[in-house]
Amino acid sequence: MDTDQTAGSLTATPIWRGLSRHLKELLSDGNVSTAALIASSTALLAEARNVLPMLRQLATAPATAKAIREIVGRRFATFPQPVRSAGEWEAWWADYADALAGVPAPAIEAGMKSYVAMPDSEFLPKPGRLLELALSTPNDAARAFEACRMASDIEDRRRQNYARRDKPLAPSPPIDAVEREALNASVTDLVKTLRQKSSSPRSLPPIHGRVDATGITAEMRAHLARRSGQPSPDNLPPITHPHEEDDGQATHES
DSSP, rough: OOOOOGGGGGGHHHHHHTHHHHHHHHHHHHOOHHHHHHTTHHHHEEEHHHHHHHHHHHSBBBBOOOHHHHHHTTTTSSSOOOOOHHHHHHHHHHHHHHHHTTTTTTHHHHHHHHHHHHHOOOSOOOOHHHHHHHHSSHHHHHHHHHHHHHHHHHHHHHHHHHHHHHOOOOOOOOOHHHHHHHHHHHOOOHHHHHHHHHSSSSOOOEEEEEOOOOOOHHHHHHHHHHTTOOOOOOGGGOOOOHHHHHHHHHHHOO
């Protein structure tokens, strides 16, 4: 596809004529979701990536002197020019070339269209005025390039996310000798403590013998008191069975 700048507008270039109808519709809308819509279609994304270098060239390359003359000269029918000598014409065009140096042709074309549409535009814009409009007026080539570039970036990020998700986890950072020794020592101490607790015999008081009214022996009651921090049962009055009291009364009466 040709990237001739003299056409100015993207829609007048062979680049535009070579695009599919669906991509043209999306790029013409200028919607903020254009890039996402392009990226969602495999066919449109491939087409956008294919035309991206040419769009970049058209949207960013500085306009040539020939392109500036073509864009401004097309308005002579609307803004008739006086008769000038060859030297005057050369100086006249040089002012436009100097003022618009570095500005892409589609931006100049958009600035000219914006000026022509103004109700008070009676003469051709001065070079400085045209420069101001070229830099402040959106143009179709820049919008199309930006949409295709963003669509390509969306796809690149999607692939990076897939690759990152499937990538194995990075190994833990190495432990130096001092940290490793401290870790081993703490683990060894923990294991030793657990083994001591599990191997130490548990001495419980005998469960056989004379029981009190609650059904436990005096030795067991003392053991429970020590665990709960209560006073020793030796300092408490003894608990007797009811039948023992009856037996004592019967013996006394007899």
